Amino acid sequence: MWNGKNVVLLDGYTYYKKNKSRNLIKWACCMSKYCKAHLKIDNNMIIRERNTEHPHDKKGILKVSSGRYIRL
């Protein structure tokens, strides 16, 4: 089920897999390059850390050419 190519969809915002450290994966908002919102999710898909302050709205959900959305 877990597929590293997937995109996380949380509260209408999409996040892409940015980097991985040990057993935490950092997901960064992919809707604006100026946005610093991110999530850190462990191997059990539990959110360990979140910054969901987006300086933009939810418009224009990114179309992802490969992979599926994960709803948390």
Ligand SMILES: [Zn+2]
């Ligand atoms: Zn954002």
